[in-house]
Amino acid sequence: MAVMSYAQAACNALASAMRADPAVVALGEDIGRGGIFGQYAGLQQEFGPERVIDAPISEAAIMGAAVGMALTGMKPVVEMRVADFALCAIDEIVNQAAKNRYMFGGQGRVPLVARLPIGIWAASAAQHSQSFEAWFAHIPGLVVVAPATPADNHALLTAALACGDPVIYMEHKMLWGMTGEVDTTATAKLGKAEIVRPGHDVTLVSWSKQVHVALEAAQLAEAKGLSVEVIDLRTLWPWDRATVLGSAARTGRALVTHEAVQAAGFGAEIAATIAEELGIPVKRVGAPRIPVGYAPTLEAAAHVPAARILDALCKLKPC
């Protein structure tokens, strides 16, 4: 077991996949120099510019070319730099990558992994900070993954590269430097959540960086005598209904928190499902429906801090 950063873990996983399978290639802006977050460090030196392909600033062509590569036998990994820029490639993701297998009657598949880093990136304001996971979870044909730890960034990227479906792989920009123990032989199953803190009073579901905020809130709740079970969803589509519903059935109360805007966020889907299936009290805590502002005071208003989660927990079970 080695200590790695979240970025190094992904780099390690991609390098292993590229060594094992010549069909795996990476393409994106600036990746020949390691990518702007270092998540491709050393890969072009090892695999050459033919397989670690520097792209022009052409998001539509990057994603579209990846679709063409995937349809003709390759397994491209696409770097979008930040999820916000992937909006320049939305046709290629939604109308092409997600649809081709189905609309061509199964004649072709699109085994690509599109990396769309999400989340508020300190002082980066409205166009470099968004969390779009609900958009992609809404689209049939796409797998949506959001790892919260270095270990998961290794295991889930490895699983994404092997799954054969188009995957929207959403790393969090504030986690790149996070370090942790990574077992490079560990495997993960897409669609499988993890109970990262057991508890018996309330089920608290989250993903990506917000898992760490949820754990902080659970710690604060414990001091008030509330036992919170925290679930890291890890994959948004398919999402692990069994683990979430099983936990919620045990605790009898559920809260979902995410960094994305609360209105029409994926938390609504989970909360509604729990309410429909179990008829228990549910709540959501997401960001207000405002753009992320630049000034520290404005940026703070777009965050979903542990204190807000704690408030919601205490409304579900007075504490």
Add this chain to the structure above:
Amino acid sequence: MNNDKADRLLTLYRTMARIRAFENAAEEASRGCVAAFGSSVTGTASVRGPLHLSTGQEAVAAGVCACLDKSDYLTSTHRGHGHTLAKGADTTAMMGELFGRATGTNHGKGGSMHIADFSVGMLGANGVVAAGIPIAVGAAHSAKIRGSGQIVACFFGDGAINRGPFLEGLNWAKVYELPVLFVCEDNRYSATTATQTMTAGAGAAARAESLGIPAVSVDGNDVLAVHEAAVQLVAEIRAGFGPRLLHAVTYRVKGHVSVDPAAYRDPGEVEAALASDPLRLAATRLAALGIDVAAIDAEAKAEIDAAVAAALAAPYPPPEAAFTDIQDTGAGQWQ
């Protein structure tokens, strides 16, 4: 005209005649197919939904695809029946797809706008203008990485050159010197708008040349001219000289979709276009050589009539097929 050339013209004419027969039959089967342009849905159409016909544009598909090997790739547009047929797809399976039947190339999941036949390298028509361009570039990049020797023919219309993926895709193809032939099939209309009124500069060839991609413009209704130009460009691409663009000027004889009477056009313009119909031009040349095309036309019509009959007799896909070919990860989780 020497014998080789006459044989080639005859072969190209046969392809064009098959496309024309296919489009005529599809048009007939589409009457009342969609509510647009003042037309309403009658519920009796076998080809449902929007149908984009390439009638009058057959020379471009026939002339270009005759230069391709079966293993080469092709990407197409919403007006893609001709390209698909010329690339070698089976007309029975194609018609089955237009009729939405389980026997169709896409098992009824795509229809006219998404027709594809991977068995002949046809990677799909596309419902989004210019969207096939980056996909073609990616297929060419893949062929280059794999060293497969395949090339890609990428068809798009004159309207596509005003979309961003045209610039992004052509730039990429040139930067990486990819084996792709861009074919701008210029039918002069972007849906119901004359493209010229909405396009700055000198058009597709000039835009390609501005990126260092050699381009050739040709009369897109002269099938021999299209073919000769494509032969030369394809030879250069196969020799490793990178992307090329062919700008073939033709005319969209029908409306944007089959129910569009295209009344926004000058009747004189249409009349002039019909006078240079690509089949008529080729038939006249063949007649001068003592070759009558009537038998070829009859043979093409018989082939397509049989395809229509087979499509009508074929079943729709079962409802459960709506839940297959989507994604394996999480298959079965529909809510």
